[in-house]
Amino acid sequence: MGIGVEVANPMAGLERSLSEFFIDADGAAVMHSSMPGRFIAAISSGGVPRYVLKVGRADDRPLRNEAKFLQAIPRTGFPLAVPKFLFAGLVGERYVVVTLAWPNSRPAGLLERKELLEITEVLGMTTVGCDPIVHGDFAPWNVLRTPAGIALVDWERARIADQPLRDLIHYVMQAGAHLRWLDVQTVVRELTHPQGMVAELAQRLNLPHTLVREALCEYFTLAPAARTPRRVSRFRERIAVAAGLPRPGERDTSPRP
Known part of the structure; x- marks a missing residue:
């Protein structure tokens, strides 16, 4: 039977x-x-x-x-x-x-600040031909520790785009919104503070400081995926409110420097 x-x-x-x-x-x-x-x-x-x-x-x-x-x-x-x-x-x-496959690989967990900045600096400087590449879903679950070092998997959303801060913003948001490894205060600090990781990455890549705000607005005005859990959407909304960022479909009305 x-x-x-x-x-x-x-x-x-x-x-x-x-x-x-x-x-x-x-x-x-x-x-x-x-x-x-x-x-x-x-x-x-x-x-x-x-x-x-x-x-x-x-x-x-x-x-x-x-x-x-x-x-x-x-x-x-x-x-x-x-x-x-x-x-x-x-x-x-x-x-x-x-x-x-990597036989001795394991999930990387939450990357340390130094590791995260080194990886996203590499991503921000990588070129295919003459154009920068964006991983597209650089998140904790797509990073492994292997005998060859840190490995990035799941390149389905990769694209050629001049968005050198996008992967770091996405990683920090996914670590907070989906995995709850970072709280709202920490996410806001790393995304928007002058000593936060996004600002430091912009400095490493010799990007104008105004690009940080532009990159954040571009990220937050994108509509979330249709199957996004409600708790993730709420976390994203709390970040937007705390950081003074526009919501999906809104325009950034903050004063320009």
Whole structure:
């Protein structure tokens, strides 16, 4: 007698097409992603993770974007570790990206100020061709500690954009709003105070101090994702009020220096 509901194997149909990545496999762990129609599989060899597969729909644009950046980033001389790209393409009706796994990696937790500034300084200075790159979702859950050092994963939202402060602002906000590792007072201080991290990063990158306010207004006027939890939205609203920043859809009416 069976117990529970039978679930179709999400890997069905992929093994033969991706056989080169399964030759020495002795186990797999599969989980559904927060992205509809997507799942992630970790393939192990010798009892340790060997490959990571992201499998989405054929029209999965964020996944295609990640594949593009994972191939391009190593050519920039980027000094931080990123997943080693192995394969991307259609397998049947699914789009698949395969990277090497880090067998001895662990979540980085809340980065220290020194680490956070060093990483975001690198991100702010990185170029693909002549244009700066933005990770797009630089958050605690996308930072790992590996034998190769700090590694950044999940490049689905990466883009070419002249927004060198965006990743640091996003990290601080996500650490406070989603994970509650930082309180409102701390977030406001790091985002807006002259001795805060965003101001220090702007100084390191030789950016005019007026750009800090512009970057914050640009970030806060963006509408949050449709599935944003209410508690996260409330935290964001409290930051905006305390820092005198506009809300989504509002214009910044503060006096210009």
